[in-house]
Amino acid sequence: MKLRGKVHKYGANVDTDAIIPARYLNVSDPAQLARHCMEDIDKRFAEMVRPGDFIVADSNFGCGSSREHAPLAIKAAGVSGVIARSFARIFYRNAINIGLPILECDEAVVGTESGDVLEVELAIGEIRNLTKNKVFKAKPYPDFMLELISAGGLIEHTRRRLKTGG
Amino acid sequence: MKLAEKILAAHAGKGKVAPGDLVSVRVDLVLANDITAPIAIKEFERIGVRKVFDPKKVVMVPDHFVPNKDIASAEQAKMMREFALKQGLIYFEVGQMGIEHVLLPEEGLVLPGDVVIGADSHTCTYGAVGAFATGMGSTDIASAMACGEIWMKIPPTIKFVYHGKLPRWVGGKDLILYTIGDIGVDGALYAAMEFVGDSIAALSMDGRFTMANMAIEAGGKAGIFRVDDRTLEYVNLRAKRPYRVYEPDEEAEYSRTIEYDVSRLEPQVAFPHLPSNTKAISQVGNIEIDQVVIGSCTNGRLEDLQVASQILKGRRVHPRLRCIVIPGSQRVYLEAMREGLIETFINAGVAVSTPTCGPCLGGYMGVLAAGERCLATTNRNFVGRMGSPQSEVYLANPAVAAASAILGRIASPEEVVN
Numbered sequence: 163m164k165l166r167g168k169v170h171k172y173g174a175n176v177d178t179d180a181i182i183p184a185r186y187l188n189v190s191d192p193a194q195l196a197r198h199c200m201e202d203i204d205k206r207f208a209e210m211v212r213p214g215d216f217i218v219a220d221s222n223f224g225c226g227s228s229r230e231h232a233p234l235a236i237k238a239a240g241v242s243g244v245i246a247r248s249f250a251r252i253f254y255r256n257a258i259n260i261g262l263p264i265l266e267c268d269e270a271v272v273g274t275e276s277g278d279v280l281e282v283e284l285a286i287g288e289i290r291n292l293t294k295n296k297v298f299k300a301k302p303y304p305d306f307m308l309e310l311i312s313a314g315g316l317i318e319h320t321r322r323r324l325k326t327g328g
Numbered sequence: 329m330k331l332a333e334k335i336l337a338a339h340a341g342k343g344k345v346a347p348g349d350l351v352s353v354r355v356d357l358v359l360a361n362d363i364t365a366p367i368a369i370k371e372f373e374r375i376g377v378r379k380v381f382d383p384k385k386v387v388m389v390p391d392h393f394v395p396n397k398d399i400a401s402a403e404q405a406k407m408m409r410e411f412a413l414k415q416g417l418i419y420f421e422v423g424q425m426g427i428e429h430v431l432l433p434e435e436g437l438v439l440p441g442d443v444v445i446g447a448d449s450h451t452c453t454y455g456a457v458g459a460f461a462t463g464m465g466s467t468d469i470a471s472a473m474a475c476g477e478i479w480m481k482i483p484p485t486i487k488f489v490y491h492g493k494l495p496r497w498v499g500g501k502d503l504i505l506y507t508i509g510d511i512g513v514d515g516a517l518y519a520a521m522e523f524v525g526d527s528i529a530a531l532s533m534d535g536r537f538t539m540a541n542m543a544i545e546a547g548g549k550a551g552i553f554r555v556d557d558r559t560l561e562y563v564n565l566r567a568k569r570p571y572r573v574y575e576p577d578e579e580a581e582y583s584r585t586i587e588y589d590v591s592r593l594e595p596q597v598a599f600p601h602l603p604s605n606t607k608a609i610s611q612v613g614n615i616e617i618d619q620v621v622i623g624s625c626t627n628g629r630l631e632d633l634q635v636a637s638q639i640l641k642g643r644r645v646h647p648r649l650r651c652i653v654i655p656g657s658q659r660v661y662l663e664a665m666r667e668g669l670i671e672t673f674i675n676a677g678v679a680v681s682t683p684t685c686g687p688c689l690g691g692y693m694g695v696l697a698a699g700e701r702c703l704a705t706t707n708r709n710f711v712g713r714m715g716s717p718q719s720e721v722y723l724a725n726p727a728v729a730a731a732s733a734i735l736g737r738i739a740s741p742e743e744v745v746n
Contacts, residue, residue, distance in 0.1 A: 175513055175602060179710040183717075184689035187363045188393060188400035190370075202712035222514040222547060226708060227689070228449040230367050230465035251518050251549055252449060256465035306350050306479070320471040321375050 163284050165242040165263065167214030170200075170207060171276040174220035178253065181224065181232040190231060192238035199235040213240035216282070218274050220246065224253025233257040243282055245289060245300070247271050258307055259316040265289065265300035273298065330485040330582065331552055332520035334574040335460040339443045347484040347583065355385070356459075357438060358472045359446030361428055362390040362401065364465070365408040368447055371470035381476035383416040387437060389428040390421070392685045397692040426657020426683045429453035429541060429625035434659055436566030440555045440573045445469065445478055450625045450707065455540035455552035456533060457563055458573065460520075462550050483549045484583035485520040490527035492591025497741040499635075500535030501627060501705065501725035503527070504542040505596035506588070509606030517547035519583065522576070524554065527590050533562045534631035541626045542707050545603040597703075597738060598723035601711045609728060609740045619702040620651040620733040621714075622726050623681075624688045627705035628656025630663050632726040637669040639730035639745055645677040646736030652694045654681045678733070690714045696721075703732045 180203040182195055189195070200207035217223075217236065223246035224232060233256045236244065243263035257264045263284055270289045274280065278293040287300035303311065313319040329337060333345050340351035360368050365388055372380075380386050388408050393401035412419035418437065425431060429450050432438045440458035444451060447469040454461035464478070472478045490503060503523075508515070521543045528536070536553050543551025553559070555573045563571065594608035622628075622636050633655060645651040653673050655661035661683065664670050673680050687694030688706040696702055696715030701722065704714065709721035724732070727741040734744055 177708075177710045179689070179708070179713050183712050184363075184392075184691060185695075185715075187689075187691075188398060188404060190366045190404070202717035222517065225513055225547060226449065226544075226710060228364065228447055228451075228463040228465055230364070230447075230467060233465075234367075248514065248517065250514070250547060252463050252465060255468060259465060259467035304350070316467050316471050317371050317374050320474055324375070324377060324475060 165214060165282040165284065167212065167216050167242055167280065169216050169218050169274050169276055169278045169280055170211065171274065172203065172217065172219040175222045175225055176203070176219050177226035178224060178229050178232040179226055182229065182235040187229060187231055192234045195231050195235035196238035199239045208239060211239050211241065214242045215240060216280050217241055217244045218271055219244070220271060221248045223249050225250035228252045230256045230260065233260050233262045237262045245270050258310055261315050267298050267300040270298035270300065329577055330580045331522055331554060331574060331576040332460055332485050332550060333482060334576060335441055335443060336480065336482055338574070345482045347482050349482045350479060351482065352477050352479050353443050354477055355445050355472050356442040357444045358386045358469055359428060359432070359444065359448065359451060360388050360466070360469050361392055361448055362394055362405045362408055363392045364447030364469065366404045367466035368469040368473065369407060369411045371467045372473050375470065375474045377474045380415050380417065380473045384418065385476070386473055387418040387432065388412040389425055389431060391425055391427050391683065392689065393691050394684065395422050395682065424658060426660065427625045427628055427685055430628055430656030430660065433457055433537065434566065434657055436563065436568050439563055439567050439571035440559065441571050445472055449544045450541050452543045452548065452551050453537055453541040453625060455543065455550050456536035457559055458553055458555040460550055460552065463544060483518055483520045485522050486516055487522050487524060487582040487585045489585065489587040490525035491587065491589050492527055493530065494527055494590060495593065497595055497727040498593050499725055500531055500538035502593055502596045503590060504539040505598055505603065505606050505723065506593060508542065508546045508604045509596065511546055513545060513602055513604045514547040516543065519548055520550045520552055521546065521548045522552050528553065529556060532631055533558060534629040537629060538626055542603070545707060595725055595728045595740065597728065598709055600709050600720040600722065603707065603709060603723060612738050615701065615738045616736060617703050617732060617738060618649060618700040619694060619696065620649065620729050621654070621687050621694055621702060621704040621706060622729045623654030623656060624685065624706040625656065626707040627726050628654055628660065630660050632705065633660065633664045633669050636726040636730040637672045639727060639741055640676040640678065640734065641672045643676055643734050643744065645733045649733060649736050651678045651733040652681060652687065653678050654686065655683055657683050687714055703729055703738055705729050
C-alpha cells in the first residue's frame with residue numbers, strides 16, 4: 163500500500179494532551195475528536211490537514227496518557243501515518259491496534275520539513291521524500307506486529323484466536 | 329530473572345523469559361474508567377463474545393469526569409455503568425468510588441505478584457505492592473476482557489538505588505521527580521523501573537504508590553518495588569484472596585543501575601511543560617501562583633493530606649489564591665475527617681471536593697484560565713493539561729503545595745513551619 167501526503171512536523175515529546183486535550187474526552191466519536199487534534203500545540207492543524215498527510219515528529223511521540231482517543235483523532239483527521247524517532251509504548255500499541263501506520267526512522271525525521279511531500283510504502287518500510295528527492299528506510303516491524311497488522315488489528319486477531327480456541 | 333520477569337514468566341507459563349521475548353500473559357485484573365471504558369466496550373462487542381472472561385477480574389471505576397460534569401460525560405458514565413452491571417463486573421458507583429489507583433490497592437484488589445493491566449496510563453501505580461502493572465489502550469483492554477490474556481514484550485529492567493535518610497518534607501514525590509529530572513521523560517522508555525535501597529525500605533506505602541505512579545512519566549512500562557514487611561502489613565489488612573510474592577534472582581543482570589544519595593535531597597518542583605523540568609525548591613525563585621491542587625492518583629492519599637494539614641493548621645490560604653484538596657477515595661476522605669484534617673483545610677480557606685481526577689487532566693473542579701499558574705501534586709504539566717493552553721502547571725509534593733497555598737507563590741515548607 164502506498165501512502166502519499168504532506169508533512170506536518172513537530173518536535174520531541176508530543177504528548178497525548180497535545181494530540182487530543184482531555185477536555186474533549188467526554189466523547190469518543192473519532193470525527194468529533196479529529197476537530198481538536200493537535201489543537202494546543204498547532205491551532206491550525208485540523209483546518210490545514212488533508213487526507214493522506216503525515217505527522218513527522220522527533221522522539222517519544224504520544225507520551226502521557228493511555229487514551230486511544232489520540233491515535234483515533236489523528237486517524238480520523240485523515241493522517242495516513244506518523245513517522246518519529248521513537249514512540250511512547252502505549253501510543254505504539256494503540257496505533258497498531260486501531261490500524262494507524264507508525265514508522266520509526268531517525269533519518270526521515272532529520273531529512274524532512276513541514277510541507278514536504280512524502281510517499282510511503284508500508285510493506286517494505288520505504289519513505290520517499292518527493293520534495294527533497296531522498297529515500298529513507300524505516301525500522302522494520304517485529305514479526306508479531308506484522309501478524310497483528312495483517313490480521314486487521316487486535317480485535318480481529320482476538321476474534322480469530324477465540325474462534326480457533328488457540 | 330529480575331522481579332518483573334519473574335512475575336511475567338509465571339503468568340506466561342514459562343520457566344524463563346528474557347527482555348525482548350514476546351509472551352502472552354494471563355492477567356489477574358483488568359481495569360477501565362469512564363473515559364476509556366466506552367471505547368473498550370464498543371471494541372469488546374465487536375469481538376462477538378457475550379461475557380467477559382471473568383467478571384470478578386474486571387473492574388470499572390467512574391472517576392475522571394464524575395460526578396458527571398456535563399451531559400456528554402454523563403452518557404459515557406451511563407454506558408459504562410450499564411455494561412458493568414449487565415456483566416456483573418466489580419464496579420464502584422459515585423459515593424463508593426475513589427480515584428482508581430487510590431481505590432484498588434485500598435480495596436485489596438491488587439496484590440503482590442499480580443499482573444494488572446488498565447486502560448489508564450497510571451495503572452503502573454500498583455507496582456508499589458509488588459505487582460506488574462501497566463497501562464494500555466482501550467482496544468487492548470477489550471481483548472483482555474474477552475480472553476483474560478494479553479501479549480507483552482518482556483521489558484528490560486533499570487534498577488534505581490536510593491541511599492540515605494530523607495530530609496524533612498521530602499518524600500516519594502521528590503524521589504520520583506528527581507529521577508525523572510535526571511533520566512528524562514523517555515529515560516525509561518519501554519523499561520521496568522525497579523526501586524530499591526535503604527531510602528526505599530524506609531519509605532511509606534503511600535510514598536511508594538506515588539513513585540510507582542509516575543514511572544510512566546519517564547516512559548516506563550512499570551514501576552516496581554520488592555515486597556517487604558511494610559508491603560505485607562499493607563496487603564494483609566486488605567487482601568481477600570491468596571497472592572504470591574516473587575523475588576528477583578540475586579545474580580540478575582539489570583540493563584542499567586542508577587544510584588542516588590538522597591540524604592540531602594530538597595523538595596523538587598517540575599516546571600512547565602514537562603515532568604522532567606525539575607528544580608530544587610531553593611532554586612525556584614519568586615513564582616506567584618493562582619491555584620493549588622492537592623490530590624490525584626499521585627498524591628491524594630491519607631499521608632499526603634496529613635502532610636498538607638500539618639502545614640495549613642492554624643494558617644490561611646493566600647487571599648488571591650484558590651486551594652483545592654481532593655481526597656483520593658471515600659475512605660481517605662472519611663479518615664481525613666476523623667483525624668480533623670478536613671476541618672483544618674476548611675478553616676484555612678481550602679475547597680474540599682469529593683474524589684475525582686477532575687482538575688488533574690483539565691476536566692473540571694479547578695480548570696485554569698489563560699495566563700494562570702497552578703502548583704499541583706498531580707503528575708503531568710504538559711501544555712493545556714489543566715485548562716487553557718496558555719496556563720502553566722508546576723508539580724510538587726503536598727508539603728510544598730500547602731506552603732505555596734499560604735504564601736501565594738511557590739514556597740518551601742521551611743518558610744512556613746519551623
